[in-house]
Amino acid sequence: MKKHNFYAGPSRLSDYTLKLTAEAITDFAGTGLSVMGISHRSAEFKDVMDSSIEIVKELLRIPEGYSVLFLQGGASLQFCMAAYNLLDKNAAYVNTGIWATKALQEAKLFGDITEIASSKDKNFSYIPKGWEKEVHPETSYVHITTNNTIVGTQYKSDPDVGVPLVADMSSDLFSRPVDVSKYALIYAGAQKNIGPSGVALVIVKDDLLGKFERPIPKMLDYRTHIEKGSMYNTPPTVAVFACLKTLERYRQLGGVDALLERANIKAQMLYNEIDRNKMFEGTASVEDRSNMNITFVMSEKYKELEPIFLEFVAARNILGIKGHRSVGGFRASCYNAQREESVKVLVKAMSDFEKRYK
Amino acid sequence: MKKHNFYAGPSRLSDYTLKLTAEAITDFAGTGLSVMGISHRSAEFKDVMDSSIEIVKELLRIPEGYSVLFLQGGASLQFCMAAYNLLDKNAAYVNTGIWATKALQEAKLFGDITEIASSKDKNFSYIPKGWEKEVHPETSYVHITTNNTIVGTQYKSDPDVGVPLVADMSSDLFSRPVDVSKYALIYAGAQKNIGPSGVALVIVKDDLLGKFERPIPKMLDYRTHIEKGSMYNTPPTVAVFACLKTLERYRQLGGVDALLERANIKAQMLYNEIDRNKMFEGTASVEDRSNMNITFVMSEKYKELEPIFLEFVAARNILGIKGHRSVGGFRASCYNAQREESVKVLVKAMSDFEKRYK
Numbered sequence: 001m002k003k004h005n006f007y008a009g010p011s012r013l014s015d016y017t018l019k020l021t022a023e024a025i026t027d028f029a030g031t032g033l034s035v036m037g038i039s040h041r042s043a044e045f046k047d048v049m050d051s052s053i054e055i056v057k058e059l060l061r062i063p064e065g066y067s068v069l070f071l072q073g074g075a076s077l078q079f080c081m082a083a084y085n086l087l088d089k090n091a092a093y094v095n096t097g098i099w100a101t102k103a104l105q106e107a108k109l110f111g112d113i114t115e116i117a118s119s120k121d122k123n124f125s126y127i128p129k130g131w132e133k134e135v136h137p138e139t140s141y142v143h144i145t146t147n148n149t150i151v152g153t154q155y156k157s158d159p160d161v162g163v164p165l166v167a168d169m170s171s172d173l174f175s176r177p178v179d180v181s182k183y184a185l186i187y188a189g190a191q192k193n194i195g196p197s198g199v200a201l202v203i204v205k206d207d208l209l210g211k212f213e214r215p216i217p218k219m220l221d222y223r224t225h226i227e228k229g230s231m232y233n234t235p236p237t238v239a240v241f242a243c244l245k246t247l248e249r250y251r252q253l254g255g256v257d258a259l260l261e262r263a264n265i266k267a268q269m270l271y272n273e274i275d276r277n278k279m280f281e282g283t284a285s286v287e288d289r290s291n292m293n294i295t296f297v298m299s300e301k302y303k304e305l306e307p308i309f310l311e312f313v314a315a316r317n318i319l320g321i322k323g324h325r326s327v328g329g330f331r332a333s334c335y336n337a338q339r340e341e342s343v344k345v346l347v348k349a350m351s352d353f354e355k356r357y358k
Numbered sequence: 359m360k361k362h363n364f365y366a367g368p369s370r371l372s373d374y375t376l377k378l379t380a381e382a383i384t385d386f387a388g389t390g391l392s393v394m395g396i397s398h399r400s401a402e403f404k405d406v407m408d409s410s411i412e413i414v415k416e417l418l419r420i421p422e423g424y425s426v427l428f429l430q431g432g433a434s435l436q437f438c439m440a441a442y443n444l445l446d447k448n449a450a451y452v453n454t455g456i457w458a459t460k461a462l463q464e465a466k467l468f469g470d471i472t473e474i475a476s477s478k479d480k481n482f483s484y485i486p487k488g489w490e491k492e493v494h495p496e497t498s499y500v501h502i503t504t505n506n507t508i509v510g511t512q513y514k515s516d517p518d519v520g521v522p523l524v525a526d527m528s529s530d531l532f533s534r535p536v537d538v539s540k541y542a543l544i545y546a547g548a549q550k551n552i553g554p555s556g557v558a559l560v561i562v563k564d565d566l567l568g569k570f571e572r573p574i575p576k577m578l579d580y581r582t583h584i585e586k587g588s589m590y591n592t593p594p595t596v597a598v599f600a601c602l603k604t605l606e607r608y609r610q611l612g613g614v615d616a617l618l619e620r621a622n623i624k625a626q627m628l629y630n631e632i633d634r635n636k637m638f639e640g641t642a643s644v645e646d647r648s649n650m651n652i653t654f655v656m657s658e659k660y661k662e663l664e665p666i667f668l669e670f671v672a673a674r675n676i677l678g679i680k681g682h683r684s685v686g687g688f689r690a691s692c693y694n695a696q697r698e699e700s701v702k703v704l705v706k707a708m709s710d711f712e713k714r715y716k
């Protein structure tokens with residue numbers, strides 16, 4: 001029976017990506033070899049890497065002067081790479097949750113870090129506003145986390161700051177148009193909206209690199225990977241291949257504008273039900289609600305029914321909606337590959353649960 | 359028509375690994391979800407990671423006090439992680455080729471590096487001997503590269519040094535028994551003998567970590583990954599799954615003793631032909647010849663036939679035997695998943711070529 005996969009990441013990939021990746025494991029590009037068993041220097045794999053970079057540039061309308069990289073280590077390694085490469089003396093971080101906190105902590109090894117804004121006072125349930133004007137003009141960069149997977153908040157626009165802007169977009173890149181020209185660095189672990197885990201997408205403005213003296217290990221220096229087109233060392237071939245298929249699919253669907261529309265529809269269906277159904281309530285501040293991770297709990301009166309609801313949805317093949325332990329309740333992740341059908345099944349389960357238990 | 363895949367890495371994986379990985383991309387462990395689209399925190403994936411670690415320990419007979427990790431970034435990231443974690447003031451490196459040189463260069467960021475021995479004088483065509491007694495007792499560690507993919511040399515035994523021994527075993531781990539107790543740290547990119555690219559296997563002696571003061575970025579600190587069982591951040595799920603299948607296959611085949619026997623047979627067939635056929639000659643010193651990467655050139659008199667030989671074998675579906683540009687000629691990589699049948703086809707091509715062109 002069909003499963004409804006709401007995992008927060010690694011999360012559902014499209015049937016298009018899965019089918020073509022499974023095929024390429026047996027026969028890649030007509031070579032008779034596996035995409036896992038062919039040299040990354042082969043013409044066939046080089047084409048995968050080059051095409052992936054090209055489609056990223058096209059979909060996100062990346063201006064001249066930026067490089068696109070596919071690297072290993074996930075967003076977690078980017079926490080230190082961002083600082084290694086861009087932090088001279090000090091940087092400012094906006095703290096919007098556990099991942100933002102981790103990025104900030106890691107950067108402390110490399111300079112003075114200012115937590116310029118934080119929503120910790122309300123368990124990170126909102127995106128802090130108005131901090132842009134407090135950015136010191138000599139700070140190396142400001143770091144933001146555009147979508148907060150655990151708490152379900154999301155920036156709705158690209159902030160204007162007078163200094164380089166760095167963003168962890170792991171969980172919402174490709175779900176909306178982004179004005180890349182506002183950013184010095186964008187990075188994203190693939191396993192939500194781009195492909196399988198094991199690869200991170202990095203978009204970096206070339207002329208910000210190498211501006212100060214710090215010896216950087218070769219593998220952690222963006223310039224190494226720019227110079228070698230993400231092939232300084234062996235890239236994760238099967239993961240990059242699956243990213244390419246996902247990116248191709250995004251192009252077929254009409255690009256990021258179309259993806260935003262689809263995301264809005266799915267998220268709105270769930271938020272409508274959360275707001276209508278008195279057994280549930282949303283946990284994120286309404287204006288900052290994420291399109292990608294819809295977080296909710298049972299309202300006070302029904303709190304003890306949470307485990308029952310989890311069983312109730314499991315019987316309908318709904319998987320992965322248990323909330324992160326720091327928030328509790330539920331989280332329905334609706335990345336680009338989430339099907340509208342699955343969202344409808346979940347909404348129906350919520351209203352059926354109301355009929356049964358209210 | 360069947361291809362004979364001699365790529366140096368990413369290289370051939372067994373049909374067992376490929377078949378089961380392709381299946382898991384569609385339906386992983388009966389979940390109805392893809393191994394690329396399920397949470398790494400799911401019981402099913404946790405079992406993949408735990409089993410992989412367990413089989414590594416079993417196959418290599420790893421003693422107590424060591425941790426086994428599956429990390430991203432390949433061996434190239436280990437070049438700096440090894441130094442970050444283990445290099446206090448100075449370390450010694452044995453330079454046996456391009457990869458050893460890269461490891462050594464990276465370590466220079468972290469302390470004083472002594473190149474204790476080198477075979478650069480003869481284009482790295484041999485393994486230096488007798489350097490063990492020159493190791494200073496206070497050096498943090500000695501670093502070796504047990505198999506040199508490009509030049510086709512291999513250590514035949516585990517050196518005895520009086521200090522911690524660190525080894526890059528990217529291209530020969532699991533091809534022979536290793537006395538792990540002699541090592542402080544063993545690391546290997548998976549894409550030769552363990553699985554697809556995108557994951558590195560690390561075996562580290564726990565009590566050598568944290569012995570001196572150096573702030574280490576979280577993701578580069580072995581202790582982070584030990585504490586979290588290689589799940590500090592999202593692991594490369596499909597790559598680890600494919601490693602597990604390869605490791606299971608090694609167990610089925612009889613473990614590293616059986617794998618050594620198989621490797622000896624395949625390598626010997628090729629070296630016999632190289633030594634018999636006057637059109638070819640081996641490039642590595644005979645006593646240091648690698649079982650994994652068999653390097654050879656056309657002998658002086660037939661040098662100009664090299665491109666012709668490449669075409670000749672290509673017509674027989676033999677792929678990936680062009681040698682690295684620094685050595686020239688040919689390289690037949692015969693990792694564990696290489697089929698005896700393919701080696702026979704190559705040997706036959708060499709003798710047929712002799713009949714035709716000598």
